[in-house]
Amino acid sequence: xxxxxxxxxxxxxxxxxxxxxxxxxxxxxxxxxxxxxxxxxxxxxxxxxxxxxxxxxxxxxxxxxxxxxxxxxxxxxxxxxxxxxxxxxxxxxxxxxxxxxxxxxxxxxxxxxxxxxxxxxxxxxxxxxxxxxxxxxxxxxxxxxxxxxxxxxxxxxxxxxxxxxxxxxxxxxxxxxxxxxxxxxxxxxxxxxxxxxxxxxxxxxxxxxxxxxxxxxxxxxxxxxxxxxxxxxxxxxxxxxxxxxxxxxxxxxxxxxxxxxxxxxxxxxxxxxxxxxxxxxxxxxxxxxxxxxxxxxxxxxxxxxxxxxxxxxxxxxxxxxxxxxxxxxxxxxxxxxxxxxxxxxxxxxxxxxxxxxxxxxxxxxxxxxxxxxxxxxxxxxxxxxxxxxxxxxxxxxxxxxxxxxxxxxxxxxxxxxxxxxxxxxxxxxxxxxxxxxxxxxxxxxxxxxxxxxxxxxxxxxxxxxxxxxxxxxxxxxxxxxxxxxxxxxxxxxxxxxxxxxxxxxxxxxxxxxxxxxxxxxxxxxxxxxxxxxxxxxxxxxxxxxxxxxxxxxxxxxxxxxxxxxxxxxxxxxxxxxxxxxxxxxxxxxxxxxxxxxxxxxxxxxxxxxxxxxxxxxxxxxxxxxxx
Amino acid sequence: xxxxxxxxxxxxxxxxxxxxxxxxxxxxxxxxxxxxxxxxxxxxxxxxxxxxxxxxxxxxxxxxxxxxxxxxxxxxxxxxxxxxxxxxxxxxxxxxxxxxxxxxxxxxxxxxxxxxxxxxxxxxxxxxxxxxxxxxxxxxxxxxxxxxxxxxxxxxxxxxxxxxxxxxxxxxxxxxxxxxxxxxxxxxxxxxxxxxxxxxxxxxxxxxxxxxxxxxxxxxxxxxxxxxxxxxxxxxxxxxxxxxxxxxxxxxxxxxxxxxxxxxxxxxxxxxxxx
Numbered sequence: 001x002x003x004x005x006x007x008x009x010x011x012x013x014x015x016x017x018x019x020x021x022x023x024x025x026x027x028x029x030x031x032x033x034x035x036x037x038x039x040x041x042x043x044x045x046x047x048x049x050x051x052x053x054x055x056x057x058x059x060x061x062x063x064x065x066x067x068x069x070x071x072x073x074x075x076x077x078x079x080x081x082x083x084x085x086x087x088x089x090x091x092x093x094x095x096x097x098x099x100x101x102x103x104x105x106x107x108x109x110x111x112x113x114x115x116x117x118x119x120x121x122x123x124x125x126x127x128x129x130x131x132x133x134x135x136x137x138x139x140x141x142x143x144x145x146x147x148x149x150x151x152x153x154x155x156x157x158x159x160x161x162x163x164x165x166x167x168x169x170x171x172x173x174x175x176x177x178x179x180x181x182x183x184x185x186x187x188x189x190x191x192x193x194x195x196x197x198x199x200x201x202x203x204x205x206x207x208x209x210x211x212x213x214x215x216x217x218x219x220x221x222x223x224x225x226x227x228x229x230x231x232x233x234x235x236x237x238x239x240x241x242x243x244x245x246x247x248x249x250x251x252x253x254x255x256x257x258x259x260x261x262x263x264x265x266x267x268x269x270x271x272x273x274x275x276x277x278x279x280x281x282x283x284x285x286x287x288x289x290x291x292x293x294x295x296x297x298x299x300x301x302x303x304x305x306x307x308x309x310x311x312x313x314x315x316x317x318x319x320x321x322x323x324x325x326x327x328x329x330x331x332x333x334x335x336x337x338x339x340x341x342x343x344x345x346x347x348x349x350x351x352x353x354x355x356x357x358x359x360x361x362x363x364x365x366x367x368x369x370x371x372x373x374x375x376x377x378x379x380x381x382x383x384x385x386x387x388x389x390x391x392x393x394x395x396x397x398x399x400x401x402x403x404x405x406x407x408x409x410x411x412x413x414x415x416x417x418x419x420x421x422x423x424x425x426x427x428x429x430x431x432x433x434x435x436x437x438x439x440x441x442x443x444x445x446x447x448x449x450x451x452x453x454x455x456x457x458x459x460x461x462x463x464x465x466x467x468x469x470x471x472x473x474x475x476x477x478x479x480x481x482x483x484x485x486x487x488x489x490x491x492x493x494x495x496x497x498x499x500x501x502x503x504x505x506x507x508x509x510x511x512x513x514x515x516x517x518x519x520x521x522x523x524x525x526x527x528x529x530x531x532x533x534x535x536x537x538x539x540x541x542x543x544x545x546x547x548x549x550x551x552x553x554x555x556x557x558x559x560x561x562x563x564x565x566x567x568x569x570x571x572x573x574x575x576x577x578x579x580x581x582x583x584x585x586x587x588x589x590x591x592x593x594x595x596x597x598x599x600x601x602x603x604x605x606x607x608x609x610x611x612x613x614x615x616x617x618x619x620x621x622x623x624x625x626x627x
Numbered sequence: 628x629x630x631x632x633x634x635x636x637x638x639x640x641x642x643x644x645x646x647x648x649x650x651x652x653x654x655x656x657x658x659x660x661x662x663x664x665x666x667x668x669x670x671x672x673x674x675x676x677x678x679x680x681x682x683x684x685x686x687x688x689x690x691x692x693x694x695x696x697x698x699x700x701x702x703x704x705x706x707x708x709x710x711x712x713x714x715x716x717x718x719x720x721x722x723x724x725x726x727x728x729x730x731x732x733x734x735x736x737x738x739x740x741x742x743x744x745x746x747x748x749x750x751x752x753x754x755x756x757x758x759x760x761x762x763x764x765x766x767x768x769x770x771x772x773x774x775x776x777x778x779x780x781x782x783x784x785x786x787x788x789x790x791x792x793x794x795x796x797x798x799x800x801x802x803x804x805x806x807x808x809x810x811x812x813x814x815x816x817x818x819x820x821x822x823x824x825x826x827x828x829x830x831x832x833x834x835x836x837x838x839x840x841x842x843x844x845x846x847x848x849x850x851x852x853x854x855x856x857x858x859x860x861x862x863x864x865x866x867x868x869x870x871x872x873x874x875x876x877x878x879x880x881x882x883x884x885x886x887x888x889x890x891x892x893x894x895x896x897x898x899x900x901x902x
Binding site for chain 2: 141146147149150216217218220222223224225228229312313318319352353354355356357358359360361381382383384385386387388389391392395396399400402403406407409410413414416417418419420421422423431434435438442445446448449450451452453454455457458459522523524526527528529530531532533578607608609610611612
């Protein structure tokens, strides 16, 4: 594509890129829509009354995605191989801005695509949260009707839980995992690019629910409400299906890359801890996401061709959906959390200036959380009336997760022992992560205890809990990663002073937003309600105002991005943090082929610090488990 | 190298702070927490919360003290290139830590199970509850539908009422079911929460101990007017309850005749696209 630089702009827009992808996607949608109207059976009795043709909409989405993917050029290579073309690995790796808008097999381009794309949807879902909090300023509906409010809640939850599954793996693992293990690319570069574009297609499809009346189910989409929902719910089905597909492929890529592409000498015992986070997340993705896809397929059949997998009136069971959903859903929340563990423990030694303490312990912790996460899902169903004799088991397995989580905390605490902490912005986010995640974990112990859960289940207490673990965990780790790695990704560092203002605003506003929600939940505020008892208004107003400040802190970050990356552009040194990790030893910008020759690794990347002179006193043993 | 004894300092700070804070949390703050102790189930839940707070507080203090100490004492003070001490591992820390967390988890699980065995702590336990409230009980059926609750008293001729009243001091056996989608019957002060599933009889037990009025609401997203699916219930004296239920039987006598026979659940035919 090197000659593309000299072509005029209009000529460069023609080809397999985002533009043709969108055009073919739209064509595909209308084709599927038309097809659906041709084949729909007259036996679908409700269709005549409501003019809601699920078959047409689902087919429309299906062909839209096929058109989009074909327009981006994903089908070229398979067809060329079938016609006897040569086997190649690289596509569009050279050349200008154009490669960011198409199928590109350079993992560094995909990483930046992910960062921008996920940032976009994170912003939209965050705006939904602002609207939700604006509505909750008053105990009765002011801004939106009940239906629009539920759609907002559903959009916020679904988008965050769907898109942010790849929030850390997408940008950072795609970009840095190959660099950290001394590889030239990911194992499946085209699939890597596909995961990104599928996720973007999913996000766009979820947004189109607004044209079809939204959906009233929240992100859980329980049956039989999902069967009753109008056809905006088909967007939800297709969104989560595509996210599940993207997650599965991403997970396979992470696992295979880490297993097969490590540089000579990079034994499992020397693998950076972030890669351990990535591979265990990959395992969760591969095992959990297909269950979601299967469940959603059944929902789609229930809605479109009148099967009754989940309808008790037709011999099905709503419990089946709940079980399948949470069998995916609980590993899913660790899909969100585990990469955060990896980032935090990766960054901590760099700024503590000493080795990662208890490396094996940390790995055991991460793998232990991943394993246990498959055995806890019924704690979401403690009051559902399902299997009451199994409650003690799920209570135990849920509480047992605090043992491996405690090991991760121990590794972090040991790393700080007799360190020389440098308070950079990424380090501040790391330390805040421990604070937030501890509160999230400790409140999780209350929720795992069945009697206590009876009081708090389905209330704002739960919401506070998972925002502490996901926003306080994932998003803080995400920002730690951004501030830490942006100098390598863009060759320019983010402004330190603005970064600190951003951090403190965000940290204080975050706690001020979510800590009162624990109290609100205990006082009887249920989730997803547009009205609430008027005596809860003062606390709700406090939370709303804090949430607006939290939203404003994101604007400080955006301002920092524009100021540092667009206006100032002060070139960053190749290794500004004096890190020993492999990715920082490369020049900035990282060459397309990463390494001229495969690096040989003879140590783990944590050889910081001076050897202990005297026998150091041991870290305290009296501090027991963090929740 | 004049290294102060960090461990002793942290241990002392931890001990002093938790010795002050734990009693305050357990004895002063916890008793004021919802759901209060107006029923057996609520008291059970509050007891759990109190004990958990008693365990979590010293742990939280330990974590916060450790991090605060490390962040202050182990910060870089000298030149920019200063490095920490390269300690990598210490078995003498791992083993007690692992043992400590395991013991706490085992204790919590055992304790939670014992507490759960007390009639399921007010939670819905499905058609065959594993943990029952023994003795003479008053069965009350809660029927959820979009978007209201109604109540049937099978021992009073199967009368169906629009509001919930319970006699004080009487053991109550709720049978929660739904006519359409999944709802959840939640009365915070009563300490009862049970999902209402179509075609399922979800049983929950509670014994109200004092007269009161309590809020109740749906706590599982059930469609458009979920936010409006709430009501107020009463716990009244036994004689007042007797009068009220006779009044209901009289007022609703024609309706009761038209109702289907009392059943643990009513196989519903959910109407598609109602929401």
